[in-house]
Each structure stands twice: as C-alpha cells, then as structure tokens.
Amino acid sequence: MPETICQICGTPNPPDAVICSTCHSRLGPPPGRTQSLDTPGEQPSTEKENLEWLERVRELNAQDQLSKSGGFSASVPPSIPTPIPEAEVENPDWLHNTRDLAAAQKPPNQTPAGEDLSWLNDLRASTGSLTPPPAIPTNAAEVLAAAAFAKHQEEMEDTEHLGETQQLAPRSSIPGSASDWLDKLGALGENEQLKPGFEDSFGSPLAEIGTVVNYDIDRATGSLGKPEETVVPVPASLEPVPPPIEPAATPPVVENIPPAQVPEATAPRPEQVPGQSAAPAAGLDLAFLDSMLAETPVAEAPFEHEAGVLPSQPTPINENVPSEVPSAPPSEPSLSWLQELQNLPEPQSAQTLEPSIEAAASPPSEILEFIPTTPPVVAEGMPKMDFSGEQPGVPPLPAAELSSQFTSEELDARLLNQFAPSIPEEIKAPPTPSVPPAPSAPPPQPSQELKSMPGFSSTGLTGFLGSDALAEMGMEGILPPERTPASTPASPPPAPPPIAPAREAAPPTIIPSLEIPAAQPPMAQAGFPDGSIQPPAAAPKPPAAQPIMEDPLFHPPASSLEGIQLSEEPYAGVQSVDLGSLQPSEETPDWLKQYASEFKVDENQASLFPSQEELSKVPASDSGIPPASPQPPAAPSQTEKYTADVSAPLDFTVPEPQPVVPAAAEIQNQDWLNTVINETPASPADLFKDVEEPRFAAPEEELPAQPAQDSKPPAWVMEPGQHSGFTGPLPDWLQELEGDQEVRSSPEGQEEIIPDLFVSPSSATPAAPEPEPIEERIGIEAAVVPGLSDLGIQTENLFQSPEPQGEALPPRKEPSLEDLGIHPEEFFPSKEPPGETPLPQPDWLSSLPAMQDGAEPAPVQPEPGPSQFKKDETPSAAASVLGVKAISQASNGAPPQNAGKSSPAVPFGMESLPDWISAEHGDGESSDGSPDQPALAQAEMPGWLEALKPVGMAKAALSTSQPATPSGTPVTGSLKTTTGSLGGKPSAPATSQVASPAPGPKTENQKQYAAMMEQVLTRGPAQAAPAPGKKKRSRKVLWIVIAGLAVILLLILAAVGLGFLPLPQLFSTETVTFYNTIETLPPDAPVLIALEYSPAFSAELQPVSEAVMEQLALKHARVSFISTQPAGPILAEQLLQEIHNVNPSYDLAANTANLGYLAGGSTALQGFSLNPASVTQTGWDGQPAWNKNALAGINNLSQFAAILVISENADISRDWIEQVQPKLGGVPLLIATSAQTGPLLQPYTASGQVDGLVAGISGAAAYENILGKPAQGSALWQLYLAAQILAVLVILLGLVLRISRDRKKLPSGEG
Amino acid sequence: MSNAELPWTLASFILTLLVFSFLFGDNPVFRFTLALLVGTTTGYLLVMLIQQFIGPKLIHTIQSGGYQLAAIPIILCVLLMLRLIPRYSRLGNISMGFLVGTGAAVIIGGSIFGTLLPQLLASIRQFSSWRSMASPEGIVKFLEGGLILFGTITSLMYFQFTQRQKPTPVVLQPNWGDRIRAVGKFFIVVTLGAVFAGVFSASITALVSRLAFLWDTVRMFIG
Secondary structure (H helix, E strand, O other), rough: OOOOOOOOOOOEEEEOOOOOOOOOOEOOOOOOOOOOOOOOOOOOHHHHHHHHHHHHHHHHHHHHHHHHHHHOOOOOOOOOOOOOOOOOOOOOHHHHHHHHHHHHHOOOOOOOOOOHHHHHHHHHHHOOOOOOOOOOOOOOOHHHHHHHHHHHHHHHHHHHOOOOOEEOOOOOOOOOOOOHHHHHOOEEEEOOOOOOOOOHHHHEEEEEEHHHOOOOHHHHHHOOOOOOOEEEOOOOOOOOOOOOOOOOOOOOOOOOOOOOHHHHOOOOOOEEEEEEEEOOOOOOHHHHHHHHHOOOOOOOOOOOOOOOOOOOOOOOOOOOOOOOOOOOOOOOOOOOHHHHHHHHOOOOOOOOOOEEEHHHHHHHHHHHHHHHOOOOOOOEEEEOOOOOOOOOOOOOOOHHHHHHOOOHHHHHHHHOEEEEEEEEHHHOOOOOOOOOOOOOOOOOOOHHHEEEEEOOHHHHHHHHHOHHHHHHOOHHOOOOOOOOOOOOOOOOOOOOOOOOOOOOOOOOOOOOOOOOOOOEHHHHHOOOOOOOOOOOOOOEEEEOOOOOOOOOOOOOHHHOOOOOOOOOOOEEEEEEOOOOHHHOOOOOOOHHOOOOOOOOOOOOOOOOOOOOHHHHHOOOOOOOOOOOOOOEEEEEHHHHHOOOOOOOOOOOOOOOOOOOOOHHHHHHHHHHHHHHHHHHHHHHHHOOOOOOOOOOOOOOOOOOOOOHHHHOOOOHHOOOOOOOOOOOOOOOOHHHHHHHHOOOOOOOOOOOOOOOOOOOOOOOOOOOOOOEEEEOOOOOOOOOOOOOOOOOHHHHHHOOOOOOOOOOOOOOOOOOOOOOOHHHHHHOOOOOOOOOOOOOOOHHOOOOOOOOOOEEEEEEEEOOOOOOOHHHHOOOHHHHHHHHOOOOOEEEEEEEOOOOOOOOOOOOOOOOOOOHHHHOOOHHHOOOOOOOOOOOOOOOOOOOOOOOOOOOHHOOEEEEOOOOOOOOOOOOOOOOOOOOOOOOOOOOOOOOOOOOOOOOOOHHHHHHHHHHHHHHHHHHHHHOOOOHHHHHHHHHHHHHHHHHHHHHHHHHHHHHHHOOOOOOOOOOOHHHHHHHHHHHHOOOOOOEEOOOHHHHHHHHHHHHHHHHHHHHHHHEEEEEEEEOOOHHHHHHHHHHHHHHHHHOOOOOOHHHHEEEEEEEEHHHHHHHHHHHHOOOOOOOOOOOOOHHHHOOOOOOOOOOEEEEEEOOOHHHHHHHHHHHHHEEEEEOOOEOOOOOHHHHHHHHHOOOOOOOOEHHHHHHHHHHHHHOOOOOOHHHHHHHHHHHHHHHHHHHHHHHHHHHHHHHHHOOHOO | OOOOOOHHHHHHHHHHHHHHHHOOOOOHHHHHHHHHHHHHHHHHHHHHHHHHHHHHHHHHHHHHOOOHHHHHHHHHHHHHHHHOOOHHHHHHHHHHHHHHHHHHHHHHHHHHHHHHHHHHHHHHHHHHHHHHHHHHHHHHHHHHHHHHHHHHHHHHHOOOOOOOOOOOOOOOOOOOHHHHHHHHHHHHHHHOOOOOHHHHHHHHHHHHHHHHHHHHHHHHHHH
C-alpha cells in the first residue's frame, strides 16, 4: 500500500497510520467524514480530501464577506473544512484557522467551511477590506485598498491549496519583545527570513507607505509570508497612525472592532522568505497583507542595523516546502524587515533629535515618504510592504534610512499599533502638521521587507484606508496623510489610538507625523536613527502613565544601554496614553467594563510596552534590572537557614533584554487589550517577575540593595482584587471575602499561623506572639492547625530577596535547628512567653472554650476518675503530630537564641520540626524549652490568607517546658517530649462522679482511656517488657530445670521407696460398695468385665483391674471380657495372663471368655444390651463365644451377676450407663475409672445407676487396702503422693514468682 | 521377668526415654515415637477389624448363605466407600445418614432415659427425705440436695445472656441476675477445677508409673 504523507509535515507514514508519527497530526480525513473504515480498499485521496475542508472554510468565509458587503449572512453554516495542504509547516491550529479564513476570502463559489468567522466579517466590513476597491481610486487609501485587494485575490488563486504556514519560518526576535511572540505565531518558510537589510525597506519614500499600510487585523495575522510582487508593504512595526481626524468628523470607532480580532493583529507575523511566493492568506482579509509583502522586492539589500546584530535567524520550521508552492517573485516581500528592525542602528542623539522635534510642525521628509499619495508610493526608509501587485512599479522602501531609526521593539510595537483600534477622540494625538513632501522625492517603493511584512497589502490597505470603517476603527492614523509632492497633507494625522498599557507616552512610531496621542520617548532612546523621523509637533501632553515594570526584557542591562542617551522628551509623534481616561469599547464585555474606570496600571505589573519615561529614567549605569541571579539574603541568620541543603543558587538569568517598544496607540485604546497586555508577560521570565526568588546563595555573597517595592508581596499572593495592575471594583463575592478577612493591622500583634511564604525579607514583620497553650482536652477537640510561623518558619526567609542592607553574610555553615528557628521546646510550652499578646481569633474559634494566652492553665482538680491533663503538659494530638507551636517570634525577625549552636542538619530544611525529630537528632538541647525568639521574621500576610488560618489551633500552643515525668524516671526516645504531658494520676475506674467542670475527660470511658494513655506515656523504657524471644528462652530453660528436678526427685523416691507413707485409710462409699458387690458375688457367678481403657491409663486402671480380677478369681467367677475399644481385648488377655500368674489354679479357659472387640460404639452397646449373643457371636479367638462355659446360660445381660466397666473415658462409661444399665434389671454395674472421670461419674453413683465406683490410683490403693493385698497400686500410690506434693510445691513457687513479677511491673506510685 | 519379655522391656524402656525427650521440646525422636505408636495402633486396628468384624460379620455371613442379611450391609458399605471418589461421593451420604441417624437416636434416647430422667429423679429424691430431716443424716441429705439444686440452677443461669452488652460498658450496680450468674460461675469453676485435678492426678499417675518402670528396669539391668 502506498505510504500516507502527512499533510502537515510531509512525513511519510504507514498506510494504516491515523496519526502522523512526526507531528502527530491526523493523517486521514478529519472526523465526520463519511470515509468508511471497513473498506480498506477504498483509500480516499487524502490530499484531496484534506483540502476539501479547507476549501469549505474558505468558502464559508467568502460567503460571510459577501453577506457583510452585499447581503451575506453573518453566520456561516459550518461545513467540512478544507484539509491543510500537504507539506504545510506545523503551526497551531488557530493559525490554520486564521489562514483558512484568509484562504476563504475567495470568490463566492469557494465557500470555506469551518468555524464561525462572523467576527472576521465584522472586521472586514468595518475595515472595508472585503469591499472591493472602487474601480477608479480617488485617493491614496482607495488605491491602497484596490492594490491590496487585487493582490490578495491573486494570492488566493495561486496559493489556494497552500497553507500559509508552509513557507513560514520562525523569525528570530528578541525574546520577550513585542515582536518575539508575534513572530512565533507563524512560521516562515525556509527562505522567508528577515533580511538584515530591513532598514533599507524603511528607506523607501514615504509616499509608498500610503499604498502599503494596511492594518487589517485579521489579514495581518493570517496572511503570513505571502510576498507580493509590486506592492510596497508598510513596515509592520509602523504604527498605524490613523489619518488626521477632525474633532467632529471622524469619531473613533473602536467598538466596531471585535476584541477577538485584536489578538490576531497582535500576533507575531512570521517572516517571509524572499524569493518565495507568500503562502495563501489565512483569512479572507489577511491575504492583502501577504500581497503586500509579496511585492517587496527580494533583491533589496538586507536591512542592517548598525547598533547591533540581530540574533541568528532561527531555522525555519518548514523543512519541506511543497514543490507546488509557486516560487515567489523576486519582489516578494519578506518578513526580514521585522528582524531587521532589531538591528537598527544606535539611536539618534538628542542633538539629532532636536531638529526633528523642531520640525515636528511639518511632517519630515521621511514621514512624508510614508504618506500615501496617488498613486501610492512607498516611503523611503520604510520597510517594504506587500501590495497587491497593482503597482508593480512601486519601489521598495529603502531600509538603510530606517536602520538607525527604530529599534526592533519599537518597530514591533508599531506593528502592533496598527492593529489597535482607534483611540478615542479625546486622546488622539494632535494632528500632525503636514509637511510638504520633497518635490524631488521619488515615489517610495516598497521594499522587499515591507512587502514581506505580513498583513500588509497595498490593495487591502488602500481600500481599508479609504473606507469609513477605518475612521471608525480609529486607525486612520496608520497611514500618513495623503501628500503630493507639492501638496501638504490634507489634514494632520489623527491622533493615534492610545497604547493599551496606558503608558505615559505612546510608542514611538515610524511616522511621527501620524498623530499618536501618547508622547513616547524619542526614537533615539530606542535606537532609531535620528533625523529620519520627526516627532509630531504639538503633541498633547499624554496623561499620566504608569511606570513600566522593570524587567530585564524590556530594560536592557546597563551595558547594552551604554551609549544610548535616552531623551526625556517624548519623541515627536509619540503620544502617551492615559489608560485611566480610556473608555471601554462597546465590545468590551460588561464584566470588564466595570473595571475600566478604575483600571490602573501598576508599575510593578509586567508590561510589554514600558513607557518612554521609564526608559528615559533608566540610567545608563543602572538599568534597574534586578540581577538575574538570585541574591543571597542579607541577614546571616536567615541566610544560614536556607543554605543548608542548597548547593548552588538558582539561576534565573534571562536573555539580554532589549528595549521594548510601547504598543501602538490603537492597541492602547483597547482597554481589554490593555488589560491583557498589561497582565501578559512579555516573556516567560516575566511570569516570575513577582515571585520572590529563593535565596540559596552563599552567605558571603553580598546582596544589592533592594528597592522598596521588592518588599511587596507578589501579585498573586496579594489580596483578591488587589492584584497589581487591577484596582478596580471587586465583584461581590470578592468583596465579601475581603470583609471576612481580618487584615492584620500590625505585625506585632499578629500571630501568624500560616505565614506568608513569599514576602521579601526586607519587609518588617515582627514576631507574632506566642500562642497560648493547647486547651486541656482529650483528643483533638481543641487542636489547632499551626501555621508556619508557629513552627518557627520565618517565611520571609524562605524566598529571600536581596537584602537592602547589603551586609556581608557570615560564612556558610550547616544550620542547626536553632538556627532555623526550630525550638522543639516551643512545641510544648509551659508558659506563655512574656510580652505575647493573644492573636485575634475568628468567630468560629472564639466560640470554642477559650484558651488563655500567655498564662498557665488552671490546675486540674484531682478526681477519682481519670486525671485531667494539665494544660501545659498536654500536647494535643494535632500539635504533637504536626510539631506545632504557635510561634510568636516569627515576625520579629530576631535571630534565634541558639544561633551559634551547632546541630545536625535538618533533612527537610524546615524550621518547623517537631520536638520528637529534634530529640532523635540528638539535639537534647532542643528539649529544653524556652520561648525563643523566632528565627524568621513574621511575614505580612494578606487578609484573605490570614483568614484561612485556623488561629485557634495556633493559640493552643503546647507548653514550652518539658513536662517532667510523673514517675521521675528519665525518659528517652521519641516519647521524651511527650512524657508527662498528660499529667495527673490515673484513678481506678469506678462508678465515680465526673469530677471537675474543667475541660477534660468527661465520661468514664474517656477517663479510663486517659489514664491508660498516661500510663503508657509515663512508662519509661526501663519498664519496657523484655524481648519476646528472650523471654521465651528463659521460660524454656526454667521449665527444663524444674521438670528435670522433678523427675530426678521421683526417681530417687522410687529408688528409696516411700513405704513409710501410709496407704489411704479413708475409703469412699463408692469404693466400699464396689468391694462389697464383688465380695458378695456367689462363686461361679458370671461376671462381665468391659475393659474400655487405653493403655495410657494402665497405671491407674490396671491395679484396680488386677485387684478385682484377683478377687473374682478367688470366687471362681466366670469372667467374660468385652470391649468397644480396639485395645480392650489385648488388655483383657494381658489381665488374664496376670491373673494366671498370680493364681495358676484359676482356669482361664473354663472360667473366662473373651468376646473381643465390639464395634459400633453406643449403637453396638445398645444392640449388645438387647441381644448380646447376636452381636458377639464369636470371641476373640474366633470361636463361638457363647458356647463357652463362661457364658453358659447367658442369653442377655441381666443374667450376669455383675457388670464391671473399667474405663478412663467418661463417655464410654456414660454409654454403658445409658445404654446397658437400663437393661440390666438390677444387675449391679460397677465402674472403675480414672481420677479425671471420677467426678463426672459421681452423679450416676448418687443416682443409683452405678453401684460402685473406684477412681484413680487412690481408689486402687484403697481397694487394695481394703482387699488387704497391697500391690502395684499401693506402690504407685506412695510415689503418686510424693509427686502430688512436689507438684503442689512447684505450683506455689510459680505463683509466688508471678506475683513478685507483677508487682515489679506495676508502677511504683500505684503501689 | 522372663527372657521373652526382656526385649519388650528393653524396647519399652527405650521408648519411654524417647517420649521423655519431649521435655526438651519437639524433636525427631519424639516424632518417631509418635509415628511408631500411630503406626502400630493403626495396624493393630486394621487387623482386628478384619478379624473381629468384617470376617465374621460379613464374610462369614455370606459364606453361610445369609446373602439377604448381608446384602444391606454390603450395599451400605459400598456406598460409604464411594465417598472416596468425589464424583460419587454423594452416594455415600446414604450410609452416612444411616449411621448418623441411628447414632443420634441411640444417643438421644440414652441421654434422656439414661441421664436426664434418672438424674432428675435422683435430685427430687434428695428432697423426698424431708421427713427424715429430724435426723442429722436427713438434714445433711436435704442440704446436699438443696446445694445440688442451687448449683444446678445457678450454673444453668450463668449461660443465660438476657442483657445485651453495651459497646462502652458502664460500670453499674449488679442486679440479681448478675449475682446469680456469679454463683453459677462459682459452681462451674469448682467443677472445672475438680476435673482439672483429676486430669492432673491421672497425669501424675502416668508419670510416676513410668518413672517407676524406668527405675525397675534400671535396677533389673543393674542387678
């Protein structure tokens, strides 16, 4: 598949790519197209479809224009925009839109689609650019308009499918200057660059200006880089001085100009590479500018500025100029004139200017050159302007004459001024005295540079100038008055519109004869060549202008201004504008209008156009530019705080500033634009102009004296509505906010909770009083959020500005906590420092229980319940966490007490380190509390910021003194500072009354918790429990020792024998009954013995089993054995063997039977009780058991003489009792069990269900004793008795040890 | 001790010492002894089941022609063995149900008729001798009955929670229910103590028995 070429950058992309990999623009058709993605085979022509949307935009614009002029509708229905042509340079979308608008300025059949460009239509209608020029121009304006219009039409036809940005390249300009950002709006082509010989363009005859100047805003920003062949462009920096306006003739029509259009006009115009055809105009009306530029001869010598050298031309953005772009004619204008403006020669000396000023009554010859005549001519020395090509013979303006006249900034300002709306009538510049042109002066030809000036088109200019809309816009002053070689200007040039920033003087204009209302510094100040331009005569005194914010961009350093003698007299033709007298235009939003009357320009506010007074006031040796590098703080103590962690100061070096050309009068007239311009920094560096630079420099660096204005807080920190430059009435919501704020009257009486972080250190901010300790509470009920001042942070030192004192700083050393103003003891103040005054509290905080400032809290009344926490000993939870102490010393600026002490470096570089951190740092000194003076001066905070401070929390400062441990034990570790903070003594929880009405734990639960917390806090590390592992090991060793001793003792006793120990003499009833039952059995009685015990309990049960068996053997009873346990039959066999051994005469085969194992548990017993023969058919030997003698005559269990159950398990015994006993029918049931089961079977014995019970070894011993045959049971009984005694002794010993250990663990005070 | 018993005695002696090694904590020797015990018991049990139960109850029945009598047990046994197969484990629920049902019936019947009713009667009988309260034995018996009754009631009331515990208990004056529960707690504590004492006694007995065996063995070997 073929690769997809990006329409913007021309980079080939994969066929299936949607986004260009280079410029990230859409490759395919814009969304909304009907292109089906499911049909990959159908690959639409991207190029053609991309252009369709652009075409639609253009058509739409054209329709708008027609509707404006002849019935076109203002609103153009949106349509699919024409895609950006291929190989168009990468430019912002808005620029594309503007270009589309220009491109849409085509015949009605080419209706561009796109956004609603009705505002452009309005502009065009007002400017008359859409109005076709008259067939027979009658004046210079018409000529210019016709030329511009024609040129524009040609451009649109030629470069229909070309984006204006494709031939644009960024034009180098002074960063931050008025031209800089204008230049960056568009990109020039490769070859479209400002030529060094730009000044030559300005040298063209003044008459050429009239055909060139065109201050059509939209076209100025849209049609960039469209060279024109023959039209001499008006230099862009030329102030569009409106024509002389009669007081009652042409009222200013500023309101016709939509504000939105102005930014377009103020947008930097990119350069245009000479030799290339200008790109099609972005908008319908901007093409004339391109046409004007296109006529600039390319062969003109580049403008060379004598004063300096322009920065190197930047690389054009567009690297891939489409081949289909028609090559520009040789006379194509370029935007190099703008660049050349920057290389203007040294300003003319005052001596040179004087004659110019004196001759202000009549337009100077240079100015006359710019006065349009019929036919329009190009003024000499003026930058070449682009004409529509109708006057190919218009020579370019000689640029050499302008090389020493204007600085780049002034030219840029003029460029902007031409797009500014007309100034009010009352502030218009006085009419420029008409100066008869030089008879022999050839018609000025537009230089190539002028032609390349974007936005200039002779055709459009002519029409524009000749229309009433021009007068309405107040832009009549752009063009010099018409003049003929033998005639004088019809009328003095009207007063130019005021400059938007409302400076004192209007920016200098290239055409001083054009009445510029504001008197600007003479052109010589800006480096304009003297003598070439005469300032306007009898210029009205401009209104008081606001000083321009000193800025390195607009105030070049002293070195660069050396040799430049700035005249204090306003330059002729430059008029200052009082912005205060400006009236908002009708198009100004209402919300903005309300501030218009009170709009005041703050001197500290950044402005693109410093007044000439400011420029003149700047001495050569001191440009007033603050040093670029941050200055170290003045105070050594303050410096040290912030030099710990910063190795090198931050570099805020700005590029070499250049003089700033004030804005054009037209621009000054736009109040909203004034606001924008005033508040818009000229350069990115201006954004940080108000920000206090952090001072991280070495202490040894000297700080220059700071002007008083540096102490002001930055604009963005200031009160709402008090923003620098805006002093108008605040909206209601802001006013309410201000009313709720408590403006601090004096720093001394203020307690900063959240200090101003961006206040210069020079501001005198006394320390805030130490806040009162935290109220006695449990939890964080009274917790207050401390401020940075409370934490000891001297905010003004955080971002220190150069100290005005300029004193030498001590050597840099590692700051300590004290140096940083951190006094951990202050976090837990015991008392208020003297001289502290309570801070005003907001209402919401005052409603809380009052906390006494600077006074010891009331002692807690002892109560049986949990103790109250002393006020001075209770760090609130919040305070302890935040490490806060309402520092009262933050504002006094006094050095810390322990400034000389060394302390470990604080990793955070903050002063407000909690006490526990300082304690861990080993700074035990920090725990020694004393209300130290704050290390940082209290900053002055705006009211609105202060209102946000939770003052109440700051007041509840912790006691400064380290609370003593109640127990008196030294406390170390992180809890050192919190030891004893709770104070009081916990009381035993009981149903006691809640003691005191003082704030404290109220409920029992709270009291208990408080007591517990106090115990935890007061418990020192000595009382800490040992490690678990260690404890476990000790227990194990102890256990082994004890067990071993016991075993050894028993062995000894066993060896020795305990025969001396008596046998049990007291027998239980159950044991006696048991014996009696067996004893009373008749001989040869069938007895069923159930051996239900496990071998583990043989020690207890085997003796009794042998005893009973021996007794039965003596009776010659027929004994049958059965068991429901697996081990039963085995045990039975063993028992029979033992009996045979003891009594060999007892015939086991004839007298005994082993029924074996009975499986089934209780169920089996139930069945066995019902039909024993069927359940146990065979015996242990596998032979039928019920045929044996032992079971002879036995069919059921009731036929047995006795049933003996020998079991250690209570359940088994219970089963026999529950299942079998009911079926026995009076047959005695005897149970021999273990000692653990005996108590459980006692109820059965008491109830009569069990006739006899022998339990444990003691029972066995007793039975043997009763039987009179001591046996194994008796022997074990003695040893058992000894073990019992030993066990009791061990238990007692353990109890004693536990009690003693518990006693040690208990607090000594609690005894 | 005969020579035939000597190996077993010696084995017993060694195994006893191995078990005593648990004094020093869990160790492989002790685990070996446990494993030996478990293994021996399991083998013995298996053989005994086959010899004492399966053989005569099942095989012998089948051999004797009692298929009808043996069919049901065989089927239930097979179904029970199917529980080893997860796919057919549900079939073993029949056998399990039969076993559980019969066992529950036996236990419940035995508990009621073998424990509950006789114990009630016995408690009531304690007070039936009020006529003989003139004698000291009668009085003692009456008091015993009263004490038993009181203890039984209070112990049962201890397990009766009629008052919901609050999340933040507040110490209040105990009411009569709390006092009764406290008495019942006392009886329960005493009972558990008695049981613990019996268990302790049994353990001591086992210890001394083993120690005695060790000494006897040592003395036997020593001579």
